[in-house]
C-alpha cells in the first residue's frame with residue numbers, strides 16, 4: 001500500500017481486515033471488498049436536489065435549525081464544540097480535498113465505502129471523507145440517518161460530522177479526522193512494530209466509549225440505540241480520547257411505555273445481542289451487550305469472531321463464558337501482549353463488567369450509567385502510562401465527571417419532536 005507522506009505508520013491501515021466482519025442485515029451474506037480503489041467519476045455539473053436540508057439563501061453553506069426537508073431534523077445549537085452545523089460540500093470540493101480520491105489518501109475501508117484523509121481547501125482543516133459506494137435505498141437511508149443523528153447529537157465522545165455531499169448520486173460524509181484511527185487498528189490489527197495499547201489506555205478508551213453510549217441512552221431524549229458498537233467504530237485522537245462513529249444504523253429508542261422498537265436485524269456479526277438477533281426487538285440493552293463484546297476484545301486482544309482460531313475459541317463470548325464463572329481463571333482472558341502488566345484489581349473489575357454486560361438475560365444487564373461509573377475507577381490508576389503517550393498527558397484530558405455542555409432544552413425538544421416523527425416513519429419502513 002502506498003500512502004501520502006503526511007501519514008504516520010499508525011495512520012495507514014486501509015483494507016487489512018481479517019476474520020468475520022459484516023455490517024449488514026444479519027440474515028444476508030456479508031459484504032467484504034478487497035479490490036483496490038478505482039478512479040472516481042468526475043463531478044456532475046448539475047447536482048440533483050435530494051431529500052436533505054436545503055441551505056438558506058443568506059449562507060448557502062450552513063444548515064440551520066430552520067432548514068429542513070421531509071421532516072428530517074437538522075442541526076441544532078449547543079453541544080460541546082463550535083463546529084456543530086453540518087455543511088454541504090460539492091463533489092468537486094471533496095475531490096479536491098482528497099486529491100481526487102487518490103489511493104495514497106485512502107485511510108480505511110468498511111462495508112459501505114472508503115475513507116480518505118484530506119485537507120479542506122477553505123479552512124485547511126484535516127478531515128476524513130467517507131465515500132459511500134452503495135447508492136441503493138439502504139445506503140441512502142444510512143446516509144440520511146448518519147446526517148440526522150450526528151447533526152442532532154453532540155458530545156465529546158461522538159465523532160463530529162463536519163458536513164456532507166449529496167450531489168447527484170454521490171453520497172459523502174466529512175468527519176473530523178481522528179489521527180490514531182480506530183480501536184480495531186490498535187488492538188486487533190497491530191503491525192509487529194507497533195507497541196500494544198497498555199492497560200491504562202485500554203481502560204481510558206473503554207470509559208470514553210461508555211460515556212458516548214451513556215449520552216445516547218440517557219441524555220438523548222428519546223434515547224438513541226446505537227446498534228453498531230464495535231472496535232472499528234471507536235476512533236482515537238492522539239491522546240487516546242475515544243469517539244464513537246457510524247450512526248447509519250442508529251435508531252431512536254422506545255418512547256412512552258414501550259420497552260423496545262422492532263426492526264430488521266442489522267449490525268455486525270459477533271457484536272449483536274442474542275435476543276435482538278432472535279427476535280428483532282431492539283432495546284438499549286442490545287448496545288450493552290455489544291459494549292460487553294468490545295470490552296472483552298479490549299481485555300483479551302482477541303476479535304469477537306475469528307475463524308482462524310481453534311474451534312472452541314472462534315467465538316470470543318462463547319470461549320469466555322465458562323471463565324466468567326470462575327474468577328480465579330480470569331487471567332486466562334488477558335491479552336498476552338499485556339505481559340501481565342496491569343493492576344490485578346482493575347483487571348478483575350473490567351472482566352466483571354464485561355461479564356455483566358454479556359449476560360444472556362437482557363433485563364439483568366447493567367445500565368450504561370452503571371458501566372460508566374464502574375469504569376471511571378479503572379482508568380485512573382496512577383502506576384501505568386499509555387503506549388506512546390505520557391500518563392500526565394492522558395490524565396489532564398476529560399476525566400470522570402468532567403463537565404459536558406448540553407444543547408438547550410427548548411431547541412432539543414423541538415428537534416426531538418421532529419426526530420420522533422421521522423423515526424416512526426422510518427420504523428414503519430423497516
Ligand SMILES: Nc1ncnc2c1ncn2[C@@H]1O[C@H](COP(=O)(O)OP(=O)(O)OP(=O)(O)O)[C@@H](O)[C@H]1O
Pocket residue numbers: 013022023107108109110111112113114115128130159175176177178179181182184185232233235245246268
Ligand atoms: N473520522 C475518521 N478519522 C480517521 N480515520 C477514520 C475515520 N473514520 C473512519 N476511519 C478509518 O477508516 C476505517 C473504516 O471505517 P468505516 O467506518 O468505513 O468502516 P468500518 O467501521 O471498518 O466498518 P463498517 O463499514 O462496518 O462500519 C476505520 O476503521 C478507521 O480506521
Ligand SMILES: [Mg+2]
Pocket residue numbers: 110232233245246
Ligand atoms: Mg465504521
